Amino acid sequence: MEALALRLSQLDSLAEGAIRIVMFYDTLMRRRVDLPALARASAVLAECVAGIRLHGTGQVIRMSPDGTGASAPVPPPSCTAPITLDDEEIGVVWLERPGTPGSPELDALLLDRLAIASASVVERYGPARTTMADPALVELAISADCDEASRARALRLLGFAAALPVRVVAVRSQLPLDQLGGLLCPGRPVKAALVAEVGVILAARVEPGSFPAGVRAGIGTADRPDRSWREARTALRFSTARRPVVHYDGLGALALLAQVPQDAARDNADVAAVARIATSPEDLETLEAYCATGSLRRAADLLHLHHSSVARRLEQIGRTFGIALTEPTGLMRAGLALTAWRLLDD
Incomplete structure (x- = not known):
């Protein structure tokens, strides 16, 4: 008992x-x-x-x-x-x-x-449990017209704590955005959405070497998400097959080219010359390799061609420009014109 x-x-x-x-x-x-x-x-x-x-x-x-x-x-x-x-x-x-x-x-x-x-x-x-987020919340977080209280609330609902840094990435990718977001920021807060036909990724941190092949990306560097988004979109415009991932802070003065009105760029003689050269994929590839390396021999190595073959191509391309590409001024003009041409209608 x-x-x-x-x-x-x-x-x-x-x-x-x-x-x-x-x-x-x-x-x-x-x-x-x-x-x-x-x-x-x-x-x-x-x-x-x-x-x-x-x-x-x-x-x-x-x-x-x-x-x-x-x-x-x-x-x-x-x-x-x-x-x-x-x-x-x-x-x-x-x-x-x-x-x-x-x-x-x-x-x-x-x-x-x-x-x-x-x-x-x-x-x-919050936070939301999946990588994919409500596009309306993402758009609110990156909007330049949003007040700070609404932006902070959107970020909180997306899962970002008040003291947590937020990096913004603009991407074009065939890979689903949720998978891409998980690769870019494993184990940390990350949200992705499609806004105005451009992929937006908000992440606490972006691993530099984590972008898979085939992805074009621009990475903003500003502390505020709206400014970082503007930078990320600009950097994305400068991405190429040879340089698929571009950090905005790595553009320097080149970022100013994004502000040139497109009609003014098209009317420029050098940009118009690049447009004519682009009708030949072989010539365009040669020009891109030469502008990227700044050296005839390094361009030849990149193209897997003999340097004499590249020299002949550059001579022909130079005639289209009306300048000698092997001169420092010619190389500078060709590089700027090529970049400005890539930004057209982008």
Whole structure:
């Protein structure tokens, strides 16, 4: 009888604790608290450090029982639970209870409710769980006409924390944008959408060597997404098969060519000469190789031709221009004209 009474007493204690935990999180969810508040309240209730991590953004929140952020180093968790949304694991919650847990059952229930509450917060406020994003939100984030409050809200709904840097990339790609976004920024926040027939990728970070073959891209460098988007579109216009990925800050004074009215560019004699040369793919390829290398012999190596063959082609092309391409001034004029011609109708 004494053993049965002891078991019933323990059951009552667990039941009381379980009800308290359920009511506690129900109250927090009704108050629509954010993730830091959830972690803080959980740490106070559990009387140990509580943590939340979102896989998509890499955001980690650790709170101590006194309501402040927990300090490093991070010890191994005493127990964990996944955060799931639409049957997808989007993060994890945990407790860092030193020593032997007082009640593993109550800790498990607390984490279960914390995970449910965290999923509810993510669903309500973001971040979105997939790489593809609502084009309207992306367009709002990169619009020059958007006020800063609306831009900040759009970025938050897209999954970018206030302090998180946002890089903007303009792309033309046969590869689906969601796959491309995942390649460019693995394990970090990234969203992609098609806006005005141009792929837009917003990313916390862009790995320089992560662009697959066949992708043309322009990378903006400004801190504000609207300015970065303007830079990214400009850089994309300068991309070529030989130089498929262009950083705006690498253009320097060449970026000014993007501001030249197209009618003025077409009327320029050198640009018109490039247009005539472009009717011959062989001549255009030779001119591009020579302008890219600045050397007859290096152009020959690039084209896998004998340098004498390239010299003959350049002499013919020079006659179309009316200048000697092997002279420094001729090379400079040809390079500028070629770039200006590429920007036409782009």
